[in-house]
Amino acid sequence: MDEFMQAAIDEARLGRSEGGIPIGSVLVRNGQIVGRGHNKRVQEGSAIKHGEMDCLTNAGRQSTYRDTVIYSTLMPCYMCAGTIVQFKIPKVIVGESRTFDGAREFMESHGVEVIDLDLPECVQMMEEFIEAEPTLWNEDIAE
Amino acid sequence: MDEFMQAAIDEARLGRSEGGIPIGSVLVRNGQIVGRGHNKRVQEGSAIKHGEMDCLTNAGRQSTYRDTVIYSTLMPCYMCAGTIVQFKIPKVIVGESRTFDGAREFMESHGVEVIDLDLPECVQMMEEFIEAEPTLWNEDIAE
Numbered sequence: 001m002d003e004f005m006q007a008a009i010d011e012a013r014l015g016r017s018e019g020g021i022p023i024g025s026v027l028v029r030n031g032q033i034v035g036r037g038h039n040k041r042v043q044e045g046s047a048i049k050h051g052e053m054d055c056l057t058n059a060g061r062q063s064t065y066r067d068t069v070i071y072s073t074l075m076p077c078y079m080c081a082g083t084i085v086q087f088k089i090p091k092v093i094v095g096e097s098r099t100f101d102g103a104r105e106f107m108e109s110h111g112v113e114v115i116d117l118d119l120p121e122c123v124q125m126m127e128e129f130i131e132a133e134p135t136l137w138n139e140d141i142a143e
Numbered sequence: 144m145d146e147f148m149q150a151a152i153d154e155a156r157l158g159r160s161e162g163g164i165p166i167g168s169v170l171v172r173n174g175q176i177v178g179r180g181h182n183k184r185v186q187e188g189s190a191i192k193h194g195e196m197d198c199l200t201n202a203g204r205q206s207t208y209r210d211t212v213i214y215s216t217l218m219p220c221y222m223c224a225g226t227i228v229q230f231k232i233p234k235v236i237v238g239e240s241r242t243f244d245g246a247r248e249f250m251e252s253h254g255v256e257v258i259d260l261d262l263p264e265c266v267q268m269m270e271e272f273i274e275a276e277p278t279l280w281n282e283d284i285a286e
Binding site: 047139 | 200202204205208221223231285
């Protein structure tokens with residue numbers, strides 16, 4: 001396992017252990033993690049704190065993102081994809097897109113490289129969560 | 144002046160008085176403000192706290208946004224536009240788009256109604272800010 005995707009998975013599992021939604025993310029520059037986070041809808045009562053958004057919050061103010069890669073355990077939704085496009089993050093590596101197909105084409109149409117690792121561990125983590133908490137999941141994706 | 148756009152402008156001016164970026168936003172349902180906020184990049188050291196994102200944070204967890212309207216003093220960027228699309232907010236009313244053209248077409252292509260009031264007060268507020276703080280403004284839009 002890629003160490004950065006493992007860190008994103010660790011964040012997701014930490015979020016689930018807190019009673020939250022198991023999606024984690026890390027931001028990497030030059031082989032170093034510069035921000036990490038996980039979905040905090042439950043923990044902070046925040047609708048905008050998807051895993052990627054918490055990661056970017058924790059990374060603080062950056063003068064540029066053009067030299068970064070963002071990892072997420074799940075394909076980014078339009079909020080997170082729009083953020084990636086706006087911040088000009090050139091590359092996204094995701095754990096899976098089977099449980100939520102997200103906004104891959106939108107990112108690619110704006111020149112973002114998207115790599116889907118299709119990891120069974122990530123699929124299983126979301127499947128278990130969605131089965132246990134379908135209402136919470138639907139709230140998080142506004143379904 | 145529409146009372147809700149006035150509230151968004153009040154939020155923007157409050158943000159500027161705090162040393163921040165003067166962009167404000169309110170979320171409205173059935174003629175009532177259910178959330179309001181302003182850009183807090185400077186105040187919170189947060190890259191994701193554009194005015195609309197702070198407003199949606201302050202609105203808390205909502206079961207639906209389909210019956211809401213979001214107001215912003217400036218045309219939403221891709222982050223905020225992606226959030227509006229993901230949350231299925233059907234209508235956006237903005238103060239202006241002269242100083243930043245944002246992601247209007249993207250929102251419209253996803254069925255969001257976008258109304259641009261083109262208010263001189265909003266243009267002037269941003270022009271004065273951009274002239275005073277060009278580096279901070281470029282950081283906020285990742286230019």
